[in-house]
Amino acid sequence: MEVVINRRVRRRRRLVRLFFRLMLLSLVLVAASAVGLLSYTKMQGPPPLNVAQTTVYYGADNSPIGEHHQGENRHWVALSSIDPDVVDATIAIEDRRFYRHWGFDVNRIGGAILANIRSGSRAQGASTLTQQYARNLYLSHDKTWKRKWNELLYSLRLEMNYDKDKILEGYLNTVYYGHGAYGIEAAAQHYFGKSANRLSLAEASMLSGIPKGPSYYSPLFDLERAKKRQAVVLQSMVAHGVLNQVEADEAHLEPLEFVQKELDRPSTVGPYFQDVVERQLIEEIGVDPALIEAGGLKVYTTLDPNMQKQAEYWVEREMPDNDLQTALVAMDPRTGDVKAMVGGTDYVESPYNRAVQASRSPGSAFKPYLYYAALENGYTTASTLLSEPTTFNIDDGRKTWSPRNFNDNYANDFITLLQAMAFSDNIYAVKTHLYLGTDKAVELARRVGIESPLYDHASLALGTEDVTVLEMARGYSAFANGGSRVEPRFIRKVVDAEGEVLFESEPTLTQVLDPKLSFIITDIMTGMFDPYLNAHASVTGRSVAHLINRPAAGKSGSTSTDSWMVGYTPQLVTSVWVGFNEGTLNHSAYGQIAKKIWANFTEQSLKGQPVLPFEKPDGVVGVKINPQNGLLANEHCPTHRVSYFIEGTEPTTECPPPAENGEEVEVIDETTHEKERFLDRFFKLFGH
Structure with missing residues (x-):
């Protein structure tokens, strides 16, 4: 044993x-x-501090429309000329052990590995300042083990051949802070109009949070988001021991004044459009922000340079020299390709993009969604309702509401749906909205691509819920293309420096509407430009009808603060908004500007392109009707317009002969008209 x-x-x-x-x-x-x-790494010697490659944006015709590259708007300054708060903030938020590692941080790498194992991805990074500097100077930004190994080698070469202060100085002079500002000196001058050695703690902490996502965290794009990022930076400085909590809180509360000095415009062709492209690259496609700025990408977009120049020209020509603002989106309804975009009167003064970031009330420009829903539920072009001052009981009878027509102009008689759209009659719209059920217009708007919050109350018929300019262009596209919802497309393809395709997209269309009804609502919307429809009121497009020399449909809209014009041809939908950032709008002075911009832009941007008609689908018939009473036109009511109906729903009763006293005889025995008059009797009993 x-x-x-x-x-x-x-x-x-x-x-x-x-x-x-x-x-x-x-x-x-x-x-x-x-x-x-x-x-x-020591034998390799100091690596050259070369300049990174340029990312180029291309338009729909593959011509360059803009670029991002390191080397523009850059002012190299010594580390001693940079405010210590910038240094402390940058180290605290990016690399607290910067002065204690040899280019890579074993602790951070271990923490990142554990985080990535838990999340099942490689989203969590562990790059030190040295690694970021090396990556921006020498490498691509793809997340591969080969790139990580090369990044480690370059980081060691930097650490072996340059001292820490030299590396930190290089990082602070090459990192991108947004809006064309490369390096801390250019950023300090652009955002605050001062040198990097004169920044306050609040300013330094704000700037130090931007490089993580120059477009995402820019205070000029989203101040609230930038302030949250600033708070993270300040708390990192507290944790690092370079600030106490009182100092951090005071810095976060300090108001900042942005001067936007020496802004480097990315291009004279569509700067607002390019901002949207950059955001989509980062937020939707997942491209590393640093790769956009330094990776040699080729980004092929949908922007039409000629249309963009026309949009900017007509905005500049029609807008007054004051604080009035505008936004425009032009889209090809057949593909969803965004062809032109204007987000304000001056990108340099305000890069805030009102075409996609601002939500405003569309007013009567919302009515086509309501009237298409009406066509789905038994209405026709000839459906008549009484246009007169009306008080409605709403909210289950707890409230009354008396909407008004513009200038209190009423027919005091029956009008057709065709006239209601052309004159923008509010009484007709509200009656239709309440009769259908207030959820019908919401459902239709959702179907064609309106994603902003919409509440199904009575006033929705008059466009009281806020939407974006881009959403309205998208929504009208379904009417223009025969009933398909489109996805707005800004980027066609992204190619890296080696020629590899990183991203490619195709137009996305989904059939959501009846092609026959889409054609009919389009025909109804052409009425706003038809002076032949003038009666007790003039058509709303009379001031610009002479500017359009091709088939076009549309609808204007106005509220106390907003003026809209949304319209289309078969190959182009354009949405235009005009208003102040805050405050009411004087419609007598500025009410026609949106229409003029839309009409001139549409006509001139399509100059030289085929004049296309709206294609009538099978199952739709055109008949001559009297636009006021909706009856078949004959010698007794010679005023007529060819209007369209789904086959079998067209009027069958002709205008009656005049009575002996010379007045027209009212016909009420036809089924359709009797039903419509019953509806108005219903409103008289329960709503008036």
Whole structure:
């Protein structure tokens, strides 16, 4: 028994000795590898501080429309000329162990590995300032092990050949802070109009949070988001021991004044459009922000340079020299390709994009969604309702509401749906909205692509819920293209410096409307430009009808603060908004500007392109009707217009002969008209 025990002891001792020998050998190999790696990086010498490649944006015709590259708007300053708060804030938020590692941080790498294992991805990074500097100077930004290894080698070469202050100085002079400002000096001048050595703690902490996402965290794009990022930076400084909590809180509360000095416009062709492209690259496609600025990308967009120049020209020509603002989106309804975009009167003064970031009430420009829903639920072009001052009981009878027509102009008679759209009659719209059920217009708007919050109350018929200019262009596209909802497309393809396609898209269309009803609502919407429909009121497009020399449909809209014009041809939908950032709008002075911009832009941007008609689908018939009473026109009511109906729903009763006293005889025995008059009697009993 003792012999067996002794054998086990000896065997255990041999295993322990073997383990320690292997461990010692491993340590020797690791030490030798480390010495070899450090010797190799030292022998390689200092890496050149070369300039990164340029990212170029291309228009729909593949011509360059803009670019981002390191080298523009850059002012190199010594580390001693940079405010210490910038240095402290940058180190605290980006790399707290900067002065204690050799280019890579084992603790951060371990933490990142654990985080990525938990999340099942490689989203969590562990790059030090040295690694970021090396990556921006020499490497691509793809997340591969090969790139990580090369990044490590370059970081070691930087650390072996340059001191820490030199590396930090290089990082602060090359990092991108947005709006064309490369380096801390350019950023300080652009955002605050001062040198980098004169920044306050609040200013320094704000700037230090931007490089993580120059478009995402720019205070000029989204101040609230930038302030949240500033708070993270300040708390990192507290944790790092360079600030106390009182100082951090005071800095966060300090108001900042942005001067936007020496803004570098990315291009004279569509700067607002390019901002949207950059955001989509980062937020939707997932491209690293640093890769956009320094990776040599080729980004092929949908922007039409000629249309963009026309949009900017007509905005500049029609807008007054004051604080009045505008936004425009032009889209090809057949593909969803965004062809032109204007987000304000001056990108330099305000890069805030009112075409996609601002939500405003569309007024009567919302009515086509309501009237299409009406066509789905039994209405026709000839459906008549009484236009007169009306008080409605709403909210289950708890409230009354008396909407008004513009200038209190009422027919005080029955009018057709055709006239209601052309004159923008509010009473007709509200009656229709309440009769259908207030959810019908909401459902239709959702179907064609309106994503902003919409509440199904009575006033929705008059466009009281806020939407964006881009959404309205998208919504009208379904009417223009025969009933398909489109996805707005800004980017066609993204190619990296090696020619590899990183992203490619195709137009996305989904059939959501009846092509026949889409054609009919389009025909109804052409009425706003038809002076032949003038009666108790003039058509709303009379002031610009002479500017359009091709088939076009549309609808204007106005509220106390907003003026809209949304219209289309078969190949182009354009949405235009005009108003002040805050405050009411004087419609007598500015009420026609949106229409003029739309009409001139539409006509001139399509100059030289085919004049296309709206294509009538099978199952739709055109008949001559009297636009006021909706009856078939004859010698007794010669005023007529060819209007369209789904086959079998067209009027069958002709205008009656005049009575002996010369007045027209009212016909109420036809089924359709009797139903419509019953509806108005219903409103008289329960709503008036």
